[in-house]
Amino acid sequence: MTEARLEIIDLTVRFGGVRAVDGLSLSHSQGGVLGLIGPNGAGKTTVLNVLSGAAPPTSGEARLNGRRITGLRADRIARAGVARTFQNLQTFHSLSVLHNVLVPLEARAAAKPVVGLFAPLLRGGQLRQRAADLLGRVGMADQLDTPVASLPYGARRRVEVARALAADPRLVMLDEPLAGLSRAESDDLARLIRSVADSGVTVLLVEHDMVAVMRISDRVAVLEQGQLLADGTPAEVQADERVRSAYLGDELDYDPLLHKGDKRAEAAARQRVATDPDAAADPGLAADPDVAADQEAAADRPPQTTDRRRREPRAQQ
Amino acid sequence: MTADTMRHEGRVRADRLRATARLLLPYAVFLAILLLVPAVFTRVPLYTMGNGVYMAILAIAALGLVPLTGFAGQISLGQAAFFGTGAYFSAILTVKSGLPATPAAILGMATAGAAAYLFGRYLFRVSGHYLALATLGLGLVLTIVASQLEITGGTAGVVGVPSLAPFGVELFDDVSYYYLVAAVLLVAVVVVDGLVRSWLGRSLTAVGDAPHAAASSGIDIAARKRLAFVVAAVLAAAAGSLYAHWAAYVDHHTMDLLLSLQLLIIATVGGIRTVWGPVVGAFVVVTLLQVSQELFPELSERVGGQAEIVLYGLALILVLLFLPKGLAGWASDVIQRLTRARAGADEGGAR
């Protein structure tokens, strides 16, 4: 497979008075994992929304392998080879695990002309096998028939990743895939992301877990208030004075400065979900990391994470 | 092939057998009920054979709301407009143009489907609940137009629609007509059930569950909603054609908003995510109608024969609040829980 060539050219997205993305230009054609970091509200999700066709840009454009994708409908962009996951979990909650992954496979099979509508019927077994294989890759092989709504948070995240990988994308965009996962789950998924990238699929990774980002990314771009603050190898970005002072603090820790403010907010939100049945009714919040998964993660996390830092990052080019 | 996938295949095969049984059982029950209706309805008080015909027609007209509203999450208040389209086509083409009933009905269904397609092409370009508003407007405009035009017979409507004679058998009474509409209902249930169980139904579910994720999975959301809307329109038109030949006349009240509301209530009260919902719902709504006319005949008179709508509205609210999956959905949950409990008990005994 040829490497995806992604170009973002002078992209601006405004919501009323807010410039969520402000004249961003960024090109990437060397494959691997491109990490996209920045504090909450920096515009990372908005960039993903524009690239996936979920939101229109105010101005500027994006191209994939030379073809303009801004302005295309989301399903066309998906067919051009772009897949994504969502920060606020968007699984198909009334379908089983297997069927969640089957959906993109069938959509792609049906897109073929002539056979069209019948392709998913004729190739049903084959598509199911492929979906089952993908779910095996994210460690969900033994829960294929489980309704996805009854899964814990971490498992749903993995289903979402499998679904994103289903239609053989060239570019996979993951929006905070590790958030709310336990340490073990997080490590597994990080390994999977790396292996996806190594198999030739370009990964655009938005993630708050700095250690993981620095470990698995080949290149890291830092966004602040919709603008590109820094861009380079993980080592370069970590060494960058502006980035250090702005986000990372003096010590690159598991829970760096950039995390603190919104962590507290998230915890408060979760508290409310747990106590206010009204809050739980809102899919946006209910989909947030569920309490159990997060407490488990917190318990799992050693207070001092220097050992993790010392772990050799992947060979950097 | 690894041992894992082989074990999976074996399990899949066993599951498939069980699934087939689970799929066919409701159909066997349904068929038995359909065949029992004439024997029962001609003997018990409260119901007449005409009620049986009307229930089946309403169920056919409401069936399309299962994929449209239940799966894709789009509300339609225009089912009566398509019902009326089918009814007027059948009436006008058979009475005034002397066309045989079948091509007349097919033309009506095709027109309804084409109208829904065109409507959907524009309407579904953006997401939101615009369909409810647009179909409400459409229904009201068509009702006004039908009462004004000459070809629709103005407010007098079209009378003298001939009765049907499939394969040379004249359907002269409600019992014989019932067998025809019951057969059409059965076919419609199978078709819609097949649709929602197929990959198309899966993608409709995806659209309703998480539209952004569905789009990013390569699904053309507008096309899926359009498909569901067209299916709903065609089924409503088919029901309308059956109605025209049964009632023998059609006027603008045939496509009254009340019918659209009734159909939405039928699908919702019965269960909007299963094909059995509209069937159960049609039974409930016609029963409510009969009961209210039996209990408060003079009241019904005073308020223009619409006292029952209070009951409909209450039934709708109560079901949506307490049994959101509808009566059929609730029943299937109960049955599932019972069988699972029994399976659990069996396993416990074996150990």
Added chain:
Amino acid sequence: MAELLQHVLTGLGTGASYALVGLGIALIVQVTGVINFAQGDFVMLGALSFALLAGAGVHPVLAAAISVAGAMAVGALVNLAVIAPARGADHTRLIILTIGASIVIQGTALVAVGTKARFTPDFTPGELRLAGVNLPLQYLWIGGAAAVMVTGVWLLLTRTLLGRAMRAVAMDPAASRLVGISPRRMSFAVFTLAALLGGIGGVMLAPIQAPDPQIGLALGLKGFTAAVVGGLDNPAGAVAGGLLIGVLEGLAAGYLPSGYKDAIVYGLLIAVLLTRPTGLLRTIAVARV
């Protein structure tokens, strides 16, 4: 020329009441995301109870107060009994619930008072004579009441804590919850407010459109059209939309055969939805993902 002006002015008068109905619809959509199909029935309740009370000899001011309060109470009740208990319901289910509420309100009114239309005299008899136009004073009453209410809503939304809380929920329910605003309470508040607006619109309209229990549908549709013209969740747009369809209807009544008056408004609703579903008066809003 004078004739045209006459139709435009009476149209603006009735349009002012449609603006109130549309404003209520838009506010509910904005705060809760739900299209309230019972809005027209709030208007019907205001109009019908005013006509009945005034007809029974109650002082008009008292009759108006009771009618508006009654409509508000029903609006609050719809929210408490139908919307609030449906926890975890998606918008589709909530919208169908409002349809159910509409049916029950209309049906109860039918059973209670029958299908008869109730006539009631203008608040103040007489006409305004101006440049060859004879405008019944009732239209000025409607325009004045609408102006007061729209200003009041604007002040509420921009100057009060409650109004700001409503807007916060409209913008971002999750974030509002974080700062302690309950979307559920705001939903209650906005339903009550919408019923207040509907009730006032109804009282004002009663002398012009002799109300019966079934006018809620037509009035609701005019409110929907007003809101859709403005962009469905845009309160200012709904007010402009209400005035626009009032004028359109006035012109249709003046120059087209009768019977098409309503069809024109419904046709406008469909035309706008098919061509610019996000409204004639604004650009598209972007959903959060």
